[in-house]
Amino acid sequence: xxxxxxxxxxxxxxxxxxxxxxxxxxxxxxxxxxPLLLPLAGxxxxxxxxxxxxxxxxxxxxxxxxxxxxGEEPLPGLGEIxxxxxxxxxxxxxxxxxxxxxxxxICRGIQLLxxxxxxxxxxxxxxxxxxxxxxxxxxxxxxxxxxVTIQGEGKLADIFHxxxxxxxxxxHQAVRLxxxxxxxxxxxxxxxxxxxxxxxxxxxxxxxxxxxxMWQRDRKHLALFLxxxxxxxx
Ligand code: MN
Numbered sequence: 001x002x003x004x005x006x007x008x009x010x011x012x013x014x015x016x017x018x019x020x021x022x023x024x025x026x027x028x029x030x031x032x033x034x035p036l037l038l039p040l041a042g043x044x045x046x047x048x049x050x051x052x053x054x055x056x057x058x059x060x061x062x063x064x065x066x067x068x069x070x071g072e073e074p075l076p077g078l079g080e081i082x083x084x085x086x087x088x089x090x091x092x093x094x095x096x097x098x099x100x101x102x103x104x105x106i107c108r109g110i111q112l113l114x115x116x117x118x119x120x121x122x123x124x125x126x127x128x129x130x131x132x133x134x135x136x137x138x139x140x141x142x143x144x145x146x147x148v149t150i151q152g153e154g155k156l157a158d159i160f161h162x163x164x165x166x167x168x169x170x171x172h173q174a175v176r177l178x179x180x181x182x183x184x185x186x187x188x189x190x191x192x193x194x195x196x197x198x199x200x201x202x203x204x205x206x207x208x209x210x211x212x213x214m215w216q217r218d219r220k221h222l223a224l225f226l227x228x229x230x231x232x233x234x
Contacts, residue, residue, distance in 0.1 A: 001093075002032060002033060002034050002175075003032075003033050003055035003056055003229060003232035003233045004033070004036055004038050004053065004054050004056075004061050004164075005028045005034065005035055005036065005054065005056045005057070005058055005059055005232060006037075006038045006054040006056070006057050006058065006092075007020060007025065007028065007035055007036065007037055007038060007058045007059070008038050008057075008059050008060050008085070008088070008089055008092070008109075008221045009037055009038060009039065009040070009060065010060070010062045010063070010082075010156050011040050011082045012082060013077040013082065017227065018037070018040065019038075020037055021212075022048035022059060022155040023141075023210070023212035023213050024058060024060050024212050025037075027211070027212040027215065027222070027225045028058065028225065028229070030066070030215070030222060030225065031129055031222060031225035031226045031228065031229040031231045032226070032233075033055075033056070033225075033228075033229045033232060036054070037049065037083050038086045038092075039132070039141060040084050041084055041088065042084070042088070044091075045182060045212065046064070047092055047095060048095070048160060050092060050095075051092070051095045051101065052100050052184050052230065054101070055101065055102070055155045055232040055233070056101075056102040056103070056104070056203075056228060056229070056231070056232035057092060057093070057096045057099060057101065057102070057103045057104075057110030058103075058104050058106070058109075058228075059089060059093060059103065059106065059108070059110075059112055059113060059206075060102070060106060060108070060109060061105075061106050061107035061108045061109065061170070061210060062082070062085070062107075062108045063079055063080040063082055063108065064079040064080060064081050064108070064117055064123070064173060065079055065081065065086055065108065065111055065112055065125050065173075066081045066083060066086050067121075069086060069090065069115050070115050070119070070120035070121070071120075071123070072120070072123070074123070075123045075127065076123025076124075076127070077125045077126065077128070077172070078124060078129045078221040079124075079172070081137060083116060084207055087096065087111070089110065089112050089116070090116045091114065092108055093105075093112060093117075094116050094117075095096075095117070096219055097117065097198065097201070097204060098224075100201065100202060100203075100206060101228060102201075102203035102204065102205045102225065102232045103201075103203070103205070104203070104205055104206075104207075104209060104225070104227060105204075105205065105206035105207070106206075106207060106209075106211070106212065106229040107156050107170065107171055107208060107209070107210055108171075109206060109207030110175060110195070110196060110208050111173055111175060111206075111208045112195070113204070114178065114182065114196060114206065115179075115181050116118055116224055117180070117181065117198070118179045118180055118234035119172050119175065119176070119177045119178050119179030119180075119182065120176050120177045121174060121175055121176050122173055122174050122175075123173060124172055124173065125171075125173065125174050125192065126172060126173055126199075127194075129174075131190070132190045132191045132192060133146055133188060133189065133192075134146075134169070135169045135170075135171050135172065135174070135188070136169065136171065136172055136193070137144060137168060137169045137170060139168075139201075141168060141210065142168070142213050142214050142216060142217045142218075143168060143211040144165075144166035144167050144168055144214065144218075145165075145166075145167075145169055146166070146167065146169055146187050146188055146189070147164050147165070147166055147187065147188065147189055148164065148165055148167050148186040148187060148194045148195070148209070148226050149164050149186065149187055149188075149234070150162065150163055150164065150185065150186045150195075151183075151184065151185045151187075153185075154183065154185040154197055154203055155185065155197055155224045155227065156195055156197070156204065156205070156207075156224075157185070158208070159169075159223045159224055159227050160220065160223065165220075167194070167207075167209035167211075167214070168207075168209050168210050168213060168214060169188075169208070169209060170210060173194070174192045174193055175193040175206075175208075175210065177195060178193065178196060179196075180197065181198055181199060181200065182196045182197065182198050183197060183199050184196055185197050185205075186207070192208075192231070193208070193209065194207065194208040194209065195207045202234070203223070203227065203228060203229050203231035203232075205228070208223065211223075211224050211225065212216065
């Protein structure tokens with residue numbers, strides 16, 4: 001049976017509207033999953049039911065996470081935050097990890113996942129880490145602008161079968177303290193964390209880039225979704 005994949009959505013408080021780019025839906029479908037969009041439900045009973053009925057969780061990209069979730073005051077470089085989305089996604093990520101169900105976390109998702117597991121992030125790399133490469137590219141979304149080095153061990157190495165790949169980059173935050181039980185599986189050449197995974201998990205993987213915008217032009221970027229869906233089917 002095709003696995004049912006919950007995809008988290010963005011929340012626009014001014015319009016009281018949930019949004020999601022279709023890239024995520026198309027990627028899950030192309031990889032063999034059934035995409036289902038998750039609204040910002042506020043009740044624990046609803047979250048429990050999601051964990052029960054879904055085979056996998058895709059934490060999508062979006063705006064910044066409130067640094068209060070890792071005990072920091074906001075720095076001037078922090079962008080827009082959406083409190084309800086943070087609470088919903090952190091709860092869901094923690095419950096999926098506890099249940100041992102697969103998670104694929106993209107961009108904001110990798111940061112959210114790391115925070116949910118007890119790690120933290122740079123609120124704004126341009127001010128907190130001067131000298132990094134350009135990670136907020138001004139180029140088409142499908143276009144790879146920087147290189148990442150993939151660590152020898154781990155799921156990314158199994159998926160890509162090479163030590164370096166080129167990726168796109170649309171972030172001004174990044175994983176700092178890696179959560180216990182997680183390891184770094186890719187870094188950009190300036191040393192920033194670009195991918196993490198939960199070591200003991202079936203498939204709990206976060207990437208800082210946006211593969212959902214890349215596979216249409218470079219098929220190898222679908223591999224991450226294919227592996228995710230494969231684990232969700234077991
Ligand atoms: Mn980057």
